Amino acid sequence: MMTLRELVTERLKQLGLGPVEAATQAGLERTFIRDIVEDRKKSIRSDKMESLADALKLDVDAMRRGVIKPTDESDFPEPNARIGENVEMLRKKMHVVQGSDSSRKSAQKDKSSVTDSSRTIGSETGRQGIEDDEIPEIDVVAGLGGGGVSVTTEVTADNGASFAAEVVRDHWRIPERLLWHANASTKHVAALPVQGDSMAPTIIDGDVVFIDTRHRAPSPPGLYALADEFGGMIVKRLEVVSKPSDEFVEVSIISDNKNHSTRTLTLQEISIVGRVIGRFTTS
Known part of the structure; x- marks a missing residue:
């Protein structure tokens, strides 16, 4: 079982995203995910957990158990999509x-x-x-x-x-x-x-x-x-x-x-x- 910080940090690596970018894409406060990976925020409310799961493209129930379970294995960002x-x-x-x-x-x-x-x-x-x-x-x-x-x-x-x-x-x-x-x-x-x-x-x-x-x-x-x-x-x-x-x-x-x-x-x-x-x- 991973801690929230460990889970978020690992998932950001998998997605190739920075915490601010992931938070912005999901409509969260810019510093929301960064506070987690920098250990400033050790726990979050249930509704915020669902928003975080959406941002990281993870199954929310698995994430609550400290497990990384992508909602779609092929759902990774296209870094060159804008060009x-x-x-x-x-x-x-x-x-x-x-x-x-x-x-x-x-x-x-x-x-x-x-x-x-x-x-x-x-x-x-x-x-x-x-x-x-x-x-x-x-x-x-x-x-x-x-x-x-x-x-x-x-x-x-x-x-x-x-x-x-x-x-x-x-x-x-x-x-x-x-x-x-x-x-x-x-x-x-x-x-x-x-x-x-x-x-x-x-x-x-x-x-x-x-x-x-x-x-x-x-x-x-x-x-x-x-x-x-x-x-x-x-x-x-x-x-x-x-x-x-x-x-x-x-x-x-x-x-x-x-x-x-x-x-x-x-x-x-x-x-x-x-x-x-x-x-x-x-x-």
Whole structure:
């Protein structure tokens, strides 16, 4: 039998949700679930238990017994559900090397069939050789002014299909409670080393930024990692500048360093890798 805190913490990991996100989706107070996982709230009323069960997609009677029993085993959130057409463009541009639709589905269903032994991460192959509590640091230089070289490897499944996966050169471990404050979990976070001065003083050369890869649309406005036209990554401030009635969504790509220019592109012309949720700096 699990305690309420243990049950909620484990279920959030399974769903890949932060406590604030889960509470908001269920119409609960923003801090309701976070107070449970941080042990501020040790018991809740019966009606709140039902709301909590709905938020976590659990059978309420089983939850009262300290047992995790999903109401629907297949009812997991789609982290990319909001990104629509632009996500498909990003997937094709950055991750798929070759192989039919059926072979891609096969690789997704049977990740254990991947024979490459290196530590990699990719949309088709998932996290290979990476522990659940590890945040992978991608072997890529995220340019703050432009450029950057992406390092990928081909990962081959048993059926012969090949996929591109980003090489992981190291990993980070961050306390989950800190990630929860950013409404994130290790499952969806990656670390990117950066170079350049275009985002100074917000981000400087040598920093490592942490991105939530579920965020592939520039809402809310803020710092995002983008795939650039040279195959690398850049970090910029994004803000939608078009009107809701406009035919295309236009996005302003802003450098915090005023010595660098601002560009405006349509959403279809950019590939958002994730939203910046934090950074490590030695300055």
